[in-house]
Structure formats: C-alpha cells, structure tokens
C-alpha cells in the first residue's frame with residue numbers, strides 16, 4: 032500500500048510514570064523517524080489527572096480535537112484508581128476505556144519474550160524460559176469491561192448490589208479470532224483460544240465461534256482450546272508451548288500480567304491495540320506499556336522505559352509500516368540488556384542501576400544516536 036498522507040501520532044503521557052517513560056519512547060521514535068525518513072507527524076498533548084485538576088477535563092478539548100485526526104496514540108499510563116472525585120460523565124468521556132472505545136480498538140496485542148540476559152531476574156528457571164515467545168490477542172472492545180447492565184444498586188431494604196455483565200456477540204468474537212488466526216499464520220502457526228466454556232455461556236459461544244472459523248478459514252493453523260484457569264497454570268509450567276493466545280478482555284488482562292513474570296518485569300511488556308482497517312487499509316491504534324502509572328515511583332526518574340520503547344517498536348511495525356525499524360528497536364533493547372543495562376525493577380542486588388533517561392540513552396546508543 033502506498034502511503035498518501037503522513038501517519039499522525041499523538042503522544043499522551045498521562046499519569047504517574049507515564050510522561051517519563053513516554054519521553055524516552057518519543058526520543059526513540061524521533062530518532063527512528065530521522066534514520067528511516069519516515070513520514071510521521073508527532074504531537075504531544077495533555078491528558079489525565081494533572082490536566083483534570085486544572086481544567087476539570089481528563090481529555091481537554093484541544094487534545095480531543097487532535098485525537099480526531101490521529102492514526103496512532105502513544106500512551107503512557109492512566110491512574111484510574113485515584114479517580115473517585117472525577118464525575119462519571121468525564122470518566123465516560125475521557126478514561127482509557129473511553130479512548131479505547133472511541134478509537135474502535137478491538138485487538139490488543141501483548142507480546143511476551145524472555146530475554147536471555149534476564150534469566151536470573153525472572154523467578155522462573157532458565158530451562159522453562161528458553162525460547163519463550165508468545166503473544167496475547169486480548170479482545171478489547173467487549174466482555175465485562177463494557178457489558179450492560181452495570182452499576183451499584185441499592186435495594187428497598189438498604190442492601191447494595193454490584194452488577195457487571197459479561198457479554199460477547201458473535202461478531203466481536205469473530206473479528207478478534209480472525210485477527211489472531213492471521214497473526215498465527217505469520218508466526219509459528221499455533222493458536223490457543225482461552226475461555227471458561229465450562230462455566231460461562233459467553234465462553235461456550237466463544238469456543239463454538241472460534242472452532243467454526245478455524246474449520247472455515249484457518250485449517251492450516253494448529254488450534255487448541257484451553258480453560259482460563261488451566262492457561263494460568265500452563266503459562267508458568269510450559270510457556271514454550273504457546274504461540275498466539277486468543278482470549279477475552281478480562282482473561283487477557285489477568286493472564287498478560289501473570290505472563291510478565293516470564294519476561295522478568297512488567298516494566299518490559301509493550302502493547303498495541305488496533306481497530307478494524309478503514310477503507311484506505313489503515314487501522315487506528317493505541318500503543319501503551321502494559322504496566323500502569325506506578326504512583327509510588329512517579330517523578331523520581333527511576334521507571335523502566337523499555338515497555339514504552341518496545342511499544343514504539345510495535346507502532347513502527349503496525350502503524351508506520353516500518354518493519355525494519357521496528358526490529359532495530361527490539362534488537363537495540365536486547366543489546367542494551369545484554370550489555371548489562373538495568374533499571375531498578377530488573378537489577379539484581381548489588382548491580383549498578385540506571386535511571387529512566389540513562390536507559391533511554393543505552394537504547395539510543397545502540398541505534399546509532
């Protein structure tokens with residue numbers, strides 16, 4: 032596909048450590064833009080709790096206007112726990128979940144690789160970690176995250192009831208599954224579909240739909256089904272067996288955090304969230320570290336920027352069509368780790384530790400900066 036207009040990128044640092052790690056990610060992105068002559072337009076705008084305190088808006092009008100013409104958001108972090116004071120209307124307009132919905136994101140990719148240099152950092156044995164290279168496709172538009180009815184109700188007798196609804200339509204399952212099967216085709220040709228078909232109707236439907244799609248369109252892919260609890264166990268016991276793991280919004284949230292222990296730290300896991308392609312073939316996208324806002328270390332300059340930098344690699348691959356540049360960034364991270372670059376979250380006792388910016392330097396140095 033020939034690119035007729037630049038790729039518009041909007042950086043939203045957000046809350047907590049988000050701005051710090053996104054700052055390093057942007058240095059890498061701008062460097063790769065220059066190095067590969069990429070046609071990108073990059074803007075940075077305010078988003079999150081800090082701007083809400085000043086203006087009453089999580090997503091200020093000027094940010095919203097830029098978002099409307101954005102192809103790819105480079106997102107830092109959202110501290111959603113501290114948001115009791117924010118009105119439900121503003122949360123419904125500006126929360127991370129609202130952004131995901133607004134951009135039509137449905138396929139959340141969370142790759143997990145075990146870097147050999149971090150064998151000692153991971154709680155797992157090297158023989159379990161060898162060759163771990165899997166990717167979650169977490170369905171991002173449905174399930175209990177968005178299901179209605181939801182809310183906290185008070186009954187006549189004064190007792191309260193919290194309600195959420197786990198719901199999936201056939202169409203939602205098909206588009207996520209089709210994406211995951213296609214991804215598996217470009218990898219090792221294995222797909223594990225994860226559900227709770229033994230307990231949940233939406234899970235039983237999930238399994239039926241994935242099975243039918245496999246029969247109709249993807250017989251070349253080795254498909255297996257796994258219950259979510261079994262998957263939690265197998266990710267620790269035999270992670271090498273996984274290639275692409277397809278699952279719903281909630282299980283994907285849980286299992287990807289669990290799998291972060293394989294990588295050694297949540298501070299290493301990037302993600303890409305993609306919409307369906309528009310008629311011009313472009314998908315809208317949001318790239319973000321899997322880790323959150325880490326308020327305990329925010330502003331201290333010690334956060335690990337590698338998940339944000341690896342999210343830039345995913346942006347280069349999925350939004351900029353720059354596969355070679357994406358691989359260079361991934362290789363630079365591997366090389367920096369191999370040379371012993373460590374932030375606190377991945378340092379062993381007594382090892383020298385780099386701050387956020389110095390880790391950014393370590394990666395950039397390996398990209399010829």
Ligand code: IPM
Pocket residue numbers: 109111127128284321323
């Ligand atoms: C994630 C996060 C989010 C989620 C929170 C911050 C809403 O945990 O992206 O994994 O649950 O989706």
Ligand code: MG
Pocket residue numbers: 284285288321
């Ligand atoms: Mg999560």
